[in-house]
Every structure is written in C-alpha cells, then in structure tokens.
Amino acid sequence: MKAGAGLFSALALFLLMGAVFTEKPRPKKPTRRPATTRKPSVPRVPARAQPEPVEPTDFPPPILGPPSIFPDCPRETHYLYLQNNYISEVTPDAFVNATDVRWINLANNRIHRINKQVFEKIPSLLYLYAQGNQLKEVPSGLPASLEQLRLARNRISKIPPGAFSKMANLTLLDLYHNQLSDSDLGKNTFKDLKGLMQLNLARNILKKMPAGVPHNIIQLFLDRNNIDDIPKQVYSAQLDYFRDFIHLAFVRLNRNQLSDRGVPKTVFNISTLLDLQLSHNQLASIPLFNGHLEQLHLNHNSIESINGTVLCPINLHESLSDENLAPKLRYLRLDGNHLNPPIPLDVIMCFRHLRSIVF
Ligand SMILES: *[C@@H]1O[C@H](CO)[C@@H](O)[C@H](O)[C@H]1NC(C)=O
Ligand SMILES: *[C@@H]1O[C@H](CO)[C@@H](O)[C@H](O)[C@H]1NC(C)=O
Ligand SMILES: *[C@@H]1O[C@H](CO)[C@@H](O)[C@H](O)[C@H]1NC(C)=O
Ligand SMILES: *[C@@H]1O[C@H](CO)[C@@H](O)[C@H](O)[C@H]1NC(C)=O
Numbered sequence: 001m002k003a004g005a006g007l008f009s010a011l012a013l014f015l016l017m018g019a020v021f022t023e024k025p026r027p028k029k030p031t032r033r034p035a036t037t038r039k040p041s042v043p044r045v046p047a048r049a050q051p052e053p054v055e056p057t058d059f060p061p062p063i064l065g066p067p068s069i070f071p072d073c074p075r076e077t078h079y080l081y082l083q084n085n086y087i088s089e090v091t092p093d094a095f096v097n098a099t100d101v102r103w104i105n106l107a108n109n110r111i112h113r114i115n116k117q118v119f120e121k122i123p124s125l126l127y128l129y130a131q132g133n134q135l136k137e138v139p140s141g142l143p144a145s146l147e148q149l150r151l152a153r154n155r156i157s158k159i160p161p162g163a164f165s166k167m168a169n170l171t172l173l174d175l176y177h178n179q180l181s182d183s184d185l186g187k188n189t190f191k192d193l194k195g196l197m198q199l200n201l202a203r204n205i206l207k208k209m210p211a212g213v214p215h216n217i218i219q220l221f222l223d224r225n226n227i228d229d230i231p232k233q234v235y236s237a238q239l240d241y242f243r244d245f246i247h248l249a250f251v252r253l254n255r256n257q258l259s260d261r262g263v264p265k266t267v268f269n270i271s272t273l274l275d276l277q278l279s280h281n282q283l284a285s286i287p288l289f290n291g292h293l294e295q296l297h298l299n300h301n302s303i304e305s306i307n308g309t310v311l312c313p314i315n316l317h318e319s320l321s322d323e324n325l326a327p328k329l330r331y332l333r334l335d336g337n338h339l340n341p342p343i344p345l346d347v348i349m350c351f352r353h354l355r356s357i358v359f
Contacts, residue, residue, distance in 0.1 A: 083107040083129070090114045095121035107150070108132035116141035130154070131174065138163045138175075145169060152176035152200070159184055165192050172198045176221070180204040187212045201225070202252065209241055219250040223277070227253065229262035240267050248272050254297065255280040263287055269313075279333065286311055291327040299358065300336035308346030316350055326352045333358040 080101055087109040095101070101122045111133040119125065119141045128142070129150045137158035138151060144166040156178035164170065170193050180201065190196065190212050198219040201210060206225040213220065230241050242248060249272055258281040268276055268287045276289060277297040284302045291313035309316060313327050329351045335358045343359055 078102045080104045082109065085109050087111055090118050092117035092121055094118075098122055099124065101125060103127040103129075105129040106133065110134055112136065114139040119143050131176075142167070148172040148174075150174040151178070154178055156180060157184060159189055161186075164190060167192055168194045171195055174198075174200045175204070176200045177203040180206065182206055182208045185210045185212075190214055197247075213245075215244045216247055217245060218247050220248065221250075221252045222256070223252050223254040224256075226257050227262075228257035228259065230258070230264065230267050232264045232267070240264065242267060242270050245270065246272065249274045251275070252277040253281070254278065257281065258283060260284050279336075289313060291325075294328050295331040296329060297333045298337070299333040303334065303337035303339060306334075306339065306344055306347055308344050308348075308350050312346070312350035314350075316346065323352075326350075328353055330355045332356070335359060 078100055080098075080103065083105045084107070087106065088111060090106065090111060090113075092115055095118055098121060102124060103126060104122075105127075107129045108131070111130060112135060114130070114135070116139070119139070123143050124145055125143045126145060127148045128146060129148070130139075131150045131152040131154070133154050135151065135154040135156055137156055137160060140160050140163060142149070142163065146167055147169050149170060149172065152174045153176065156175065157180060159180070164173075173190075173193065173196060181204070185206070190199075190210075191214075193214045194216065196214045196217055198221075199213060199217055200219075200221040202221045202223040202225070204225055206222065206227055209222070209227060209230055232240060242251075248270055251268070251273065252275075254277050258278065260283060263283065266288050268289050271290045271292055273290060273293050275295040276293060277295075278287075278301070279297045279299045281301050283298065284304065286298060286303060286306060288311070289296065293313075314325055327350060330353050332351070332354060339359060341359060343357060348354070
C-alpha cells in the first residue's frame, strides 16, 4: 500500500472492521450442494484486496471417528476444508500432488505439529486457517505467498526465527489466545511483513508493547495481556511508539495494566486513528487524542474527572465557529469510572458530533 494512495475510505475500513477476526465461519447458503461423489466446483481464487474471501461452497460434513492423518489431497484442489475433525498431524505425503492448493482450513482439530515439508508441496498457498488446535509453535517453512494466517486458540509459546520471512503479502496474522510472552517477539519477528494490515495478539501474556510491528498496519489488537507501559522510545530517542504508523485506525488495549505512568500523554494523538479501546485498565486521566477519532472506550478505569477544555483536540472557540473543525468523536464510553454527573458543559461544547456517551 502506497502512502500516496491515501487512506482507505471510511467505508472500506468499516467493512474491514466487520470482517476482521470473526471466529465463526460465515453462514453462507451454498448455491448448490456438492454431491459426495463429485468434486466441488473450483471457483476463482479471491482477489488479494478482499479482506475476507467468500466461501466457495458449503462445508462438507465432518468425517466421523478419529482418523488421525489426513490421507491425501487430489490434484487440482484449490480449497481444502478439514475443520472440525480429529486430525492430529499433517504430513507431506498428503500433499504430493497438491501444488494448486490455495486455501486450507484445518481449524478445530487436534494438530500439534505441521511437518515443515508440507509447505514445500503447496507453494501457492494463500490462506492457512489452523485456529483451535494444539500447536506449540508457529509452523516453520510457511510459504512466502501466504496472505492470511490464522493461528488463534493454540498453545503457541514460540515463534521460530524467520517464521514470517519473505511474507510480504501477508495481510492478516491472528495469534489471538496463545501463550506468547515478550521474549518470543523479537525486534525482527515481523520485519518482513510489509503488507500486514491486521495483527491480533490479544489474550497472550505480553507485558510490553510488541517491537517491530510493521508500519502499514491498520488494526492492532492487544487486549487481555499484561501490558503496563507504552514506551516513548522504541527505536531511537523521542519517538512515540505509534509515530511511524501511517494507516493505524483501530487500536485495542482493553484489559491490560495501563496506568497514567505507562501512557505518555500524547501517545494516542494519531491522526489516522478512528477507534481506540482502553477499557478495563487503571487510567486516572483521559489521554489526549486527535480530532479524527470517532470511538473511544475508556470504561472501567479510575478516571475521576474530565476537563473538556484540556481534552478538546482543537481550540474550543474555533470549533464553535466552524462545524467542519469540530472533533469527529461520536461514541464515548466512560462508565465504570469515578465520575459523577452531570457531563461537563465544555465536553458537550467541544464534541458536537457525539451521538452517544455512556457515563
Ligand atoms: C500423484 O500423481 C502421480 C502422477 O499423476 C500419481 O501416479 C500418484 O498416484 C499421485 N499421488 C497421490 C498421492 O495422489
Ligand atoms: C505477492 O502478490 C503479488 C501480487 O499479487 C504477486 O505478484 C507475488 O508473486 C506475490 N508474492 C509471493 C511471494 O507469492
Ligand atoms: C496532536 O497531533 C496534531 C497533528 O495531528 C498536532 O497538530 C497537535 O498539536 C497534537 N496535539 C498535541 C497535544 O500534541
Ligand atoms: C480545565 O483546565 C483549564 C486549563 O488547565 C483550567 O483553566 C480550567 O479551570 C479547568 N476546568 C475545570 C472545570 O477544572
């Protein structure tokens, strides 16, 4: 994505937001049920720009009983649905002739290991869904062609060096609900992921913000970790953590250990940010934010007062005279703090686009 092309339109972002990290497959009616003896038709491979591919057919019925290794994959297969089975291991023999496979769904099995040679057989793989398994580490030898990698709800506590190397086309990396700690995420872990748009590291055991997150990212989800500090200096002196993120629009840090001490006052003053979620932390004051922010979740912190004059991203008097200058904030959650009504008048005067405030 080139900076010159500008940001996605708000519409595209909201579509993205809706599509992101949904764990359940979309219930989509099949146009026609594939007969069990026939191969399902092979539709076009989804274009790269689409955030979520459309399911080509209905899911096949689950294979009953516990066969532990998937037997083999016929030539010309593009989509391979193996979710909700009892597969415990994936070996290369199954894929000897499967060079055309684009999409493999192995979600909700019992896989504890994916043999490295498997991926040598499937060099055109675009989507690998392996959430809900028993993997202890990110598989090695993943193809550089990958666009989506879903590894949520495993037991991953290790990312081998170079696991994501050369994956410049990866747009989505989902590592939600694993056992990753700070030492598992080196400065270079995500280095090659130049096209990454969505990174989900929520529900791990991080204490620090991950280093080396690619700067094209749009969504960064870090809820339910133990993060207590957003460093002011990461790479060199005087750089805010988020300073070089040119498209960042969605940041979630709900349910961490953030207090005022660990949150530099202006760290969230990011002009591309649309949605900021900081609920269930220990903040005593409201961090400053940009006039473009549309949604702010600060519920269940320790906030005792709001000063609308300080908080207002622009000069209140300018805001009064020109509607277009008014901050874009539409939704604000402040419940579960130590605030007493009424909402201060300067808050209402500054944030004139507010549709909903939960106080
Ligand atoms: C792979 O293809 C070769 C040649 O078409 C064939 O002989 C062989 O049986 C195939 N193997 C599998 C596992 O399908
Ligand atoms: C990445 O995507 C581009 C454009 O679709 C394609 O030309 C290129 O071969 C892909 N890279 C890899 C490693 O597959
Ligand atoms: C916030 O960022 C804007 C640029 O987007 C800048 O003009 C403004 O001074 C910043 N506010 C603070 C309090 O640093
Ligand atoms: C809000 O902050 C401004 C500037 O620091 C101060 O002059 C004003 O008295 C404060 N308002 C309240 C209600 O505390």
